[in-house]
Amino acid sequence: MLAVMDTFIRASLISALRDVAEEHGVAVESLLSEAGLDRGALDHPSNELSFDSAAQLLEIAAERFGDPAFGITLAERDPTGATGLxxxxxxxxxxxxxxxxxxxxxxxxxxxxxxIEFREDTTxxxxxxxxPLKHNKRRVQFALFAxxxxxxxxxxxxxxxxxPLAVEVEHPELSCTNRLRxxxxxxxxxxxxxxxxVIDRYTLERANKGADPILYQILQETAEIKLQELAGRSDLVARTAHAITEVLSTGPPLLERVAAWMRMSPRSLQNRLAQHNTTFERVLSDTRRSLAERYLRDSDIPLTEIAFLLGFSEQSAFTRAARAWFGCPPSQLRKEGRRDTKGERTA
Incomplete structure (x- = not known):
């Protein structure tokens, strides 16, 4: 069974969170830890954050700062370079x-x-x-932000x-009506x-007065190269995740066992993952997380057995990991998943 690959965002996208936290007298590291992220997750703009963890991070920040429209607050900072290339x-x-x-x-x-896609008609x-993660309800602030x-x-x-002519958004209407409008x-x-x-045709045809045609071509060429690099990373991470899933079926997901399954040395696997700005430990955690969510939402497998299937020596270790991944114990996630599924069937 192939593991479901998580969605990632670049740390640069929400880099302004550090400044906002400081203005509220809060260390951003405490917010990151509460969201199950590494305390240095925002230290480098190219760092990768799982979408689910980033969404949870913004929800935590909104609650901590008492700002129901925190997503807008963060977006309005929009520092130069936040969206990178x-x-x-x-x-x-x-x-x-x-x-x-x-x-x-x-x-x-x-x-x-x-x-994401863009389509046109005659008008x-x-x-x-x-x-992603349609079952994750704690993403209002990220949707608002993006x-x-x-x-x-x-x-x-x-x-x-x-x-625009019209706007549709997945999040509910909030109390801050004026800011939304x-x-x-x-x-x-x-x-x-x-x-x-929805954008009118006249606006689509408007020239960008600040454009530099030569620079635009150079930037496009650079972006193409970067996308190819990311595609290579995705392939390596996907193969590593698949190897971890296969190894889990026969024993603990040790680096040595996974590397052997991929027919490379442990050091070679670590070095190649490092070249793509990730680590074996991160891929292992993401793979376990994806499998855990699938087991909890789509099966009745007992929690003790899920812990075993994910390579944890004890259920308590699995429970701690689930709290870091999802912000709640596995039993609660299972209940919420069943409630969501029941709602979809009756809708």
């Missing part, structure tokens, strides 16, 4: 249409694997995107007073199945 490609696209096309084409530089264009950031970037290209405009549909921005 993708942001620079978009900012130098010749037109709004080409900026949106670049946003879709190179989105993997910030979040991968992702689901307008639709930018549509989805977030949606607001998208709108802010569009307004930088078109003009601060521009408003300022970001989305008056025509917004909440609790939608996907996130959509």
């Amino acid at each position: 993708l942001g620079y490609v978009v900012s130098h696209a010749p037109s709004v249409r080409e900026a949106l096309q670049a946003m879709v084409k190179y989105s993997g530089l910030l979040i991968y694997p992702g689901s 307008s264009g639709r930018l549509t995107w989805l977030y 949606n607001a950031l998208t709108m802010i970037r569009l307004k930088k290209l078109v003009g601060r007073d521009w408003m 300022r970001i989305y405009g008056p025509r917004v549909n909440y609790n939608a199945r996907e996130n959509v921005v």
Whole structure:
């Protein structure tokens, strides 16, 4: 059985969280630890954070700071370079249409694997995107953040007073109505199945006055190279995750056993993973996490047996890991999963 590959985001995307936390007199490391992330997760812009952990991190921050629209607060900081190479490609696209096309084409530089597309008809264009982990309810702030950031970037290209023809967002309507209206405009549909921005054809054809055609070409070439590097990383991580899954069926997922299954030395596997900015321990944790979520939501396997299947020596170790991964004990996640499934069947 292949392990489900997690979705990752670049740390640069939420780097402004450190400054916001300091303004509230809170050490960002405490928020990271509470979300089950490494205390140095935001230290380097190229660090990778699992989508689920990043979403939980923003929920924790919103609660700690008493800000129900924290996602907007974070997006409005939008520091230069936060969206990295993708942001620079978009900012130098010749037109709004080409900026949106670049946003879709190179989105993997910030979040991968992702689901974003841009389509046109005779009157307008639709930018549509989805977030992973449909069962995870604790992602309102991340959806709010990413949606607001998208709108802010569009307004930088078109003009601060521009408003789309329509907006659909997956998160519910919040109490901060004025802030939502300022970001989305008056025509917004909440609790939608996907996130959509509808843009009129005239706006799509508008030239980007700040574009540099030569720099745009150079940035595109650089982005293509980076995407190829990420594709290589994804392949190596996927093969390592598959090897871990296979090894788990016969015993503990030790580095030596996984490397042997992949027909390479432990040092070689570690070095190759390091070249792709990850570690064996991180891939092991992500693989266990994906399998744990599947077992808990889609099966009735006892918790003691799940712990064994994931290579934990004791159920207590599995429980501690689940709390770090999901923010709750495995028994609670199983109950929530069954409740969600029941709701989907009766809907």
